[in-house]
Amino acid sequence: MKKLLLATSALVASAGMAAADLELTGSANMGVTYVDDEFDSEDVLDNLGDTTDGELALQYEIDLNVVGSGTTDSGLTFGASIDLDASIDRDSGNQNGLNEDFDPEVFISGNFGTLTVGNLDPATDGLGISDIGFDELGTTTTDLDDVAEYGKVVGSANMNYEYAFGDFAALVSAHTVTEDYGVALTYAPGNYSVALGYDYDDVNDDESYTLSGGATFGAFAVEATYTNYDIADDDGNSYGLLGSYEVGALTLSATVGDSDEYDDTAYGVGAAYDLGGGASLAGAVGSVNDQTVADLGVNFTF
Template sequence: MKKILFATTALVMTAGAAAAEVRLAGDARMGVLYDGDDWGFTSRARLQFNMSGETDGGLTFGASFRVNDEGAQSGARQASTGTRGTVFIAGDFGRLAMGAPAGAAEAAVGDLYEVGLTGLAFYNEVDYLTGDGAGINGAWNPTVLYSYTFGDFSFYASASDGNNAGGRVENPATDEGSQDYSVAVAWASGDFKVGVAYESSEVTTVAGGVATTADTQDQWVLGGEATFGDFGLKAIYVNGARNVAGGVNTYDYEEYGLSGSATFDLVTVTAFARETRQEFPVNTLSNRYYGIGARYDLGGGASLVGGIGHRDVEYGSALNAPDTYGDFGIAFRF
């Protein structure tokens, strides 16, 4: 099937010996989604802009951002304040990216394998503290990520700027800020990869012009992945603690998960299991997540995709009502 349009089109502008390139790509989906209560339709279209160039001295630079059919105006505003899109420059010194890159821990370890057409609440994702909308309060803080690779090893370091609202605290007298840091090391050789990371997140509240540390959280993340031909296996482990001013809701926690993938001709099956355990002074909160899904390649960038995701929540001896999601449809890449 002949590909049309912009996915295979590059716009090249030459200036002296250096060239800048703008590439367009896209993805879309359509299908049905079960949200735990009822079935409904789901659809989305996205356009990805990737820009790159090179200086006369050999430095490479670029930027990328994505436009959704949902909330495009809001996304444009957030892009202007540094919380959407990523800009980078790279050379012998490594790579420096700013905007909305993954944090160092996520860059080194990553998430468990995703299932479903829509991600199904993304139960496969690790609870990182830094980068890409992470942090104690889930703020979309502008982030900087530095990475350097030497041989089989890669080093990562990231930090946020400590301000919510895309780098702009709307009311400096009362608003919170979340300062996040992360360092990580990854080793990759052939079909094997291991990553270890440390993360720290701190929320500061301002009252009467006085800043107070209200919430701190620190964690270690360990992950490993192996590929055996058409089969993949990935495991993660997280250990951390959260300390809230006054001692309320202070707890230690663990998170662990395992996922696998297998490809049989045109069909790829993925599955995962993940659990988080928060040890409060008087009780334990456990969240158990499961998912399984499959993708059938139709060719030409189209695939049939479906999956089921499930969560059990247990607090002490009480088992809360479980959540179950499901979806099925067609995914497209352009």
């Protein structure tokens, strides 16, 4: 993380302002992904990086976040952020440019909670199970957790309100134009957590209910999620389960997901090794949409 303190005389002289910070944070990854029979190829290795005609492909992604924040003399905190993201298009092998909308967000926080406006995720987006692999194991169109969490998010949001008290937290999302809304309630005492969420899309009259939770028992951890959805008059259910075991710097994981939307159960096993300094080596292998999938690469945070 690189941190720049902007404490100019103009800022200090501003009414009610104690200090302002500007932070640049980010993450990146690089590696190789594999999807069985996704493309026609007589020689997979010859097509490394040319994913229009091969099963094996290079993958990289860069996510930079610019965050400005400050605190008033009365104790209110405020801030804004934008994302600068770039990655490779696995279908073409070409580079995707910077994110055009930059996901702008502005927030203010105090004893009343936190109010955020901008290009936001609905309240239920944070519910579900963790990914495995170095870059979300799956095909070009469907990740393993997409199967496990299908129907979880049906709406959109440009305003979120969050309030936490003790082990409880409540998050309410809404979109002032589309009139979508959602809510997520979380209870996390110690090594356990449980969350209940509801999301609604007013335009299409879609809705979903999600229940998720997790627990840690020493080196073992487990996560589970269940969603009941009604999308385009299609009712269904989806679920996912993940278990992990940590020994030293190595974490081993196994996960399974299924949904009425998909014909086949998705599953996979993965491993991640903490290299220190914000870097980790990770990989996974499994089956998604009845296709063998695998990845191996390095993740960085800075």
